[in-house]
Amino acid sequence: MTKLRLAIVGAGPAGIYAADLLIKAERHFDVSIDLFDHLPAPYGLVRYGVAPDHPRIKGIIGALREVLDRGDIRFFGNVRYGVDLTLSDLKKHYNAVIFATGAIRDATLDIAGIDLDGSYGAADFVSWFDGHPDVPRTWPLTASSVAVLGNGNVALDVARILAKHPDDLLPTEIPANVYEGLQESPVTDVHVFGRRGPAQVKFTPLELRELGEVPDVDIVVADEDFDLDPASEAAIASNKQVMVINRVMNQWRTRPAGTASRRLHLHFYAKPLEVLGADGAVTGIRYERTRPDGAGGVEGTGEIRELPIQALYRAVGYFGSPLPDVPFDERRGVIPNREGRVLDDHDEVVPGVYATGWIKRGPVGLIGHTKSDAMETLSHLVRDQASWWTPADPAEESIVTLLDSRGVVFTTVDGWHHLDQYELGLGAAAGRTRIKVVARDEMVAVSNQTPEA
Numbered sequence: 001m002t003k004l005r006l007a008i009v010g011a012g013p014a015g016i017y018a019a020d021l022l023i024k025a026e027r028h029f030d031v032s033i034d035l036f037d038h039l040p041a042p043y044g045l046v047r048y049g050v051a052p053d054h055p056r057i058k059g060i061i062g063a064l065r066e067v068l069d070r071g072d073i074r075f076f077g078n079v080r081y082g083v084d085l086t087l088s089d090l091k092k093h094y095n096a097v098i099f100a101t102g103a104i105r106d107a108t109l110d111i112a113g114i115d116l117d118g119s120y121g122a123a124d125f126v127s128w129f130d131g132h133p134d135v136p137r138t139w140p141l142t143a144s145s146v147a148v149l150g151n152g153n154v155a156l157d158v159a160r161i162l163a164k165h166p167d168d169l170l171p172t173e174i175p176a177n178v179y180e181g182l183q184e185s186p187v188t189d190v191h192v193f194g195r196r197g198p199a200q201v202k203f204t205p206l207e208l209r210e211l212g213e214v215p216d217v218d219i220v221v222a223d224e225d226f227d228l229d230p231a232s233e234a235a236i237a238s239n240k241q242v243m244v245i246n247r248v249m250n251q252w253r254t255r256p257a258g259t260a261s262r263r264l265h266l267h268f269y270a271k272p273l274e275v276l277g278a279d280g281a282v283t284g285i286r287y288e289r290t291r292p293d294g295a296g297g298v299e300g301t302g303e304i305r306e307l308p309i310q311a312l313y314r315a316v317g318y319f320g321s322p323l324p325d326v327p328f329d330e331r332r333g334v335i336p337n338r339e340g341r342v343l344d345d346h347d348e349v350v351p352g353v354y355a356t357g358w359i360k361r362g363p364v365g366l367i368g369h370t371k372s373d374a375m376e377t378l379s380h381l382v383r384d385q386a387s388w389w390t391p392a393d394p395a396e397e398s399i400v401t402l403l404d405s406r407g408v409v410f411t412t413v414d415g416w417h418h419l420d421q422y423e424l425g426l427g428a429a430a431g432r433t434r435i436k437v438v439a440r441d442e443m444v445a446v447s448n449q450t451p452e453a
């Protein structure tokens with residue numbers, strides 16, 4: 001029977017689901033799958049994106065772990081495609097590769113002052129509070145008033161983590177340095193800005209409702225934002241999700257003013273125009289009041305407002321990163337593809353090269369969507385047998401020999417178990433569920449049970 005030696009680059013949900021679905025698929029060939037990730041631990045943004053105070057979603061790691069624990073997929077962590085492994089290496093040892101490298105960068109926002117000190121990308125902050133090994137250990141939390149630009153769930157995550165009292169995050173897995181950093185924060189007011197109205201937000205109802213339950217944080221909404229136009233009324237009447245969101249916001253509007261020590265303000269119909277600064281640092285935000293344009297969008301009213309702030313986070317989307325020797329769409333931040341088959345500059349299919357997850361589709365959608373994504377990609381991979389690569393050296397041990405010869409200290413599924421147990425142990429000792437290890441060297445040393453480099 002033919003054997004498909006498959007490399008998957010990226011051990012986030014997209015990569016793990018792709019491996020799992022292929023193993024379980026009805027097929028006329030054997031498979032042997034190696035999963036590579038440049039981080040020492042698997043799970044991608046489930047570990048390094050999903051907010052620490054969302055334990056139910058973090059719990060998806062349990063399901064992904066079961067896939068790896070079955071033992072029919074090899075995991076090589078701490079291996080970076082483009083540095084430790086090249087496309088020609090993969091062609092030498094595998095029949096095909098699926099890139100599932102996701103997105104970790106912030107999309108840009110082209111407004112004046114966005115590069116001032118105190119203006120940050122949400123993705124960088126998320127990486128910090130989720131303990132990503134490749135970001136600095138400290139975060140400048142000196143602002144009392146902060147703006148968060150964006151009306152999606154990432155904006156809510158950022159706003160909530162900024163507004164929450166750090167002790168309320170202690171039951172979560174936040175790393176020690178993050179807890180200490182948040183304790184220094186003098187924040188009193190977090191302002192979330194959206195260009196459109198409350199019926200057009202991209203928040204999910206659960207995430208929005210949760211804001212109202214944060215201890216000692218009042219939610220502030222303005223009546224002027226709830227003078228709904230017919231399109232908004234129709235959206236509320238026809239879409240259950242929008243209806244619930246509207247109900248939640250109206251409950252906040254009618255609550256008596258609170259006395260909490262921190263406030264989270266939701267500003268709608270507010271289009272950021274400029275980040276104001278003095279001496280190179282953020283001092284305020286200038287924005288224009290918008291109104292519905294009657295066609296589902298908004299238009300400027302010409303009314304300009306300013307709000308003093310000392311820090312700003314743009315949560316306007318994530319963006320994929322290019323990979324060496326792999327086509328890349330600079331405009332969309334994805335690997336160009338047709339249903340997962342990677343395309344070259346002439347829109348021709350590149351044999352043996354596939355994509356799945358956020359790097360395939362762009363950074364939208366929930367973890368569950370990466371499953372259907374993987375199905376689509378795999379349906380082509382399975383049918384493309386005639387155009388798979390013919391590797392010169394497909395032996396399973398050859399990749400281990402190659403990594404060893406390059407001095408790449410990789411981690412494995414067993415290594416993840418060691419790290420997992422260690423983090424749970426750190427947590428137990430402090431009366432918490434888990435405390436994440438942040439430093440890459442320490443992650444590798446704990447995983448491989450070796451002295452730290």
Ligand SMILES: Cc1cc2nc3c(=O)[nH]c(=O)nc-3n(C[C@H](O)[C@H](O)[C@H](O)COP(=O)(O)OP(=O)(O)OC[C@H]3O[C@@H](n4cnc5c(N)ncnc54)[C@H](O)[C@@H]3O)c2cc1C
Pocket residue numbers: 009010011012013014015036037038039042043044045046049050051054057079080081082100101102103104126154157318323356357358359364365366367368370
């Ligand atoms: C802040 C935030 C919060 C979120 N919250 C939720 C939520 O509550 N619920 C929900 O369902 N979804 C949530 N999502 C969405 C969810 O995280 C994504 O749908 C999902 O993670 C995308 O999976 P992926 O495998 O494509 O990418 P990723 O999860 O990003 O995985 C990609 C993997 O590829 C690896 N990689 C990248 N480059 C290389 C390279 N050169 N070599 C080797 N490996 C590489 C990365 O290390 C990473 O492990 C959230 C996303 C963000 C950003």
